[in-house]
Amino acid sequence: MGKSKVMPGTVDTAEADKATPKSIIIYRGEVGNNVRALMHDWRAVFLPWSSRNLHGKNSSLKDFLAIASTFSVSHLQLFTAPSHGTSIRIMRFANGPTLYFRVLSFTLRHEIVATQRRPMSLNQAVWEVAPIVVLNNFTHPDARRRPEVPLLEATFRGMFPTVNIQLVKNSDIQRVCLFHYDHVEHLVEVRHYFINAKAVGVSKTVKKLLERRCPTKLGTLESIDDVLHREDVWSDTDGEGEEVPLAQPFRQHREQCRIKLHEIGPRLTLQLVKVTNGFAGGEVLFHRFESKTPTEVAENAVKVRVRRSEKAKRKAEQDENVRRKQNMKEERLRAKRLRREETMRQQAENPLEVVDSGYGADAE
Template sequence: MPQKRGRRRKTRTHVRAVEEGGSDGVPRSFVVRRGAVPHGVKALIGELRQAFMPHTAAHLRERRSNSLKDFEAVAGKLGVTHMWMFSATDWGVYARMIRLPRGPTLTFRLQEYSLSADIKALQRRPASLVSDDLREPPLLVLNHFSAELPHVRIARAALENMFPKIDVRTCVLSRIRRVLLVDYDDENTRLHFRHYKILIQPVGLSRTVRKLVVRHKVPKLTGMSDISELVNGDGDGHFLESSESEGEGPQEAHVTLPQNVGKKRKQGGRNTIKLVEEGPRLSLDLVKIEDGVCAGEVLFHSRIHLDDANAEQKAAEAREKRKIKETRRALQEKAVHEKKQHAEEKQEKKRKRREARERERDQ
């Protein structure tokens, strides 16, 4: 029971401790920008945050004065493991995918992108995301990442670790509502991002009947004289030969559900799986990979190719810089410890003098 006097202690909270510290092992991410970027890139950042939901900071507000160290300090307290950072130069727009807190860092050049509004404007029947679709992370699908090259393995591991792992034996199908597809083009080291919404529709129903069964939406019955016109016809007395397979796609897309998906799609029913692109689209050219957080040894560079001697020299220089940094950090920690110890000794001396004065005053 809360105390009746003094400050009341909370006995019920709405935020779980696991969300604050990230101790549950779920990867979390930031999507931020540094400096001035084009207006379209700002909208792209907001849509990327939506695609990475729910384990991302959807309403993060950054300033131009924020530095990389500011984000690193906040990320450690919130359990953030990955950060996407966009910046613009005279040469173009760049995106860095950083694994916190020690790296590596993958630097991409934004070749082209499309926002959700542009994609939906070209669709005949666009499907919008609802709040239930964003409560679970998307299903990550990696395509053409089978090459055993060092930079391909690093990129594959970085993308896989951005999202929680899925156990196919225990996962609930109703929670998988989105797909994030990443395709790798080996010719120009380019990554293509696509974001889809999963639609599950029953097989063997016309569009009007499907609306009635799935959405509980009663169609217009004006001008119909028989129920067959609703089931098989177009509403004007003309029957559709392919009304049962309208919008169902090929036979490869027909599946038998192994478990219930919501209240309307029961286990064992025949349904068709349809992917509707939600956006955004991205095409990113992999430029380089660094060992640390925006620093350290360059593990891969798409434009600069070093021979063995130069590569070993660069690696030695990076090791030397890392060693100097560790030595400087050790000296700083030692100085802070000595300063703290000196302050404690000073406080102890003050306490003893104060106690001595009090004893003299009592005598």
């Protein structure tokens, strides 16, 4: 028999590193086609540590919470589309915190590609390695004065696997996920890039040959020497990007190349609205539009503790009822088994004796 095919984006539960962050990304409620497309594009950002083809429409949050430890899932990201717009909740299994974001604007991947002059053709290898996460402007003095910024930084960093500089190969670095904090508007801009490497010190014609593209007016040249001996042979053909020396080969480049970031989408603008200390609930730690006095905060904390205590009490009572009913069922089965054994013993001793079900010789 042939080897079973592994679907792209499937989380490998046999992975030795159980500490690698993994995300379940779903939507809830009535959402439009654009929000569904955004969810699928957002799943692609977290590949290979997210499931591209997950169908969780009929599963509750308790179901995901129950399987999180089995599959070593660290985060649940939930898209919703209430009346005021699109929202996303980022929840950490199993005890929180939960961050509530409002998606002020977003651009889908196919919309970004449609505006590009030369869109990139990405192969499967691009999605087999997690992206490098870059946090920009989170250490700005104005940003540090905000109490929610350290939690934002820790959350975004914790959703992606850490990179071991000593072990990672340059060829494994394919994508970059950028989180930029706007310290003026207090928004988070999200961008997703593909790392493109360009040759350094070659003419435009030679670069096209290296990229397997056909240069224009190539038929007017008599030999390849006409290309190599042109005046612009060592001119820089790209106005953007930065030349970097390579400690190890990067794709087809050996010593030096020019790095350029090519946006592949999606693009999001997020506004943090609320933070709670539990999974999908709990005490409110931060709220953008509501401020409470210390007395109100203390009263809210007491209410949260009371609700948790009552919930734990109800759960204990339910568990006790389940155990009691299970014990009663087992006791009935044991009594029934003893009666059956006693009946069979009596039939064996007196096979012609009449019992409740008839003659002993005719009883089963």
